[in-house]
Amino acid sequence: SQQGEEDPQALSIQEGENATMNCSYKTSINNLQWYRQNSGRGLVHLILIRSNEREKHSGRLRVTLDTSKKSSSLLITASRAADTASYFCATTTDSWGKLQFGAGTQVVVTP
């Protein structure tokens, strides 16, 4: 079974718009990470937020974490066609860094 669940499953927006996707998880975590995957290839690490953090920024990315609701959100501002990809949240619950992924949100950005 998967630890995280992303919402929505798919998102279609135009260039310049913001994209928001959410992730819910089931158990207490050490940290939560977001990854991007283009066309079914390898995953690229985007951002990590620790369980004692509430918000983090990296370039056009903003991640929030609400441990009381066991949820996180990823905001991509001013989206570009190159942002078209699948986005996954992954949680770590042990000290060895095993990742537990959700099913992902497929984002399509049209010019």
Add this chain to the structure above:
Amino acid sequence: DAGVTQSPTHLIKTRGQQVTLRCSPKSGHDTVSWYQQALGQGPQFIFQYYEEEERQRGNFPDRFSGHQFPNYSSELNVNALLLGDSALYLCASSWEGSFTYEQYFGPGTRLTVT
């Protein structure tokens, strides 16, 4: 600085056969994890190797086995292939001393079982 590399890129096998997938971690990394990603789903953790030992394992049968070599590279072996083993197999590496939990993924090996 080479990132994580995997070979082969694609592989087609027949049910019942055995397959070996290979992974070279990013330079400086000593821990290798393997994930299976079925079409349309998120990756599922198979196992993790550190200091040439399997340190932890996900919910996969014993048909899935692995190895880590002294140079930290790793192999994933799958015996008695089933149609359901068709998936993208991802290798990820990390450095035990980083404590950041960030993992670097390779491009994956797409396995098709016919």
